Amino acid sequence: MSEGKTNQAHKPRKIPVRRCIGCNEHKEKRSLLRVVRPPEDSGGEISLDPTGKRNGRGAYVCPNAECLKKARKRNALSHAFKCRVPDEVYAQLETQLAAIEAESLAETREETSNAN
Numbered sequence: 487m488s489e490g491k492t493n494q495a496h497k498p499r500k501i502p503v504r505r506c507i508g509c510n511e512h513k514e515k516r517s518l519l520r521v522v523r524p525p526e527d528s529g530g531e532i533s534l535d536p537t538g539k540r541n542g543r544g545a546y547v548c549p550n551a552e553c554l555k556k557a558r559k560r561n562a563l564s565h566a567f568k569c570r571v572p573d574e575v576y577a578q579l580e581t582q583l584a585a586i587e588a589e590s591l592a593e594t595r596e597e598t599s600n601a602n
């Protein structure tokens with residue numbers, strides 16, 4: 487746990503990259519939205535994980551409805567999680583994403599109005 491900060495100087499910073507399950511493009515992990523499938527015994531459902539810290543298997547998608555739709559069309563989550571993902575899960579994710587998008591829009595608006 488104590489390592490990491492001491493030898494930072496020589497290591498070139500590696501940016502973690504993940505592939506979007508919608509457009510299949512590789513992007514910086516932090517610019518993508520994590521979708522998590524919690525461990526089965528936890529009884530949790532597949533959902534978006536904006537913090538990226540929840541337990542379980544993760545898949546990544548661009549934070550936009552377009553990519554989520556593409557993923558839905560191809561049932562990409564089923565492939566990523568290797569289990570059957572019902573259509574209503576995608577519907578839920580779309581709702582969740584819309585909420586996240588609305589939130590970040592609100593933040594942007596606030597910042598702009600502060601600047602003026």
Ligand SMILES: [Zn+2]
Pocket residue numbers: 506507508509510511547548553
């Ligand atoms: Zn994408």
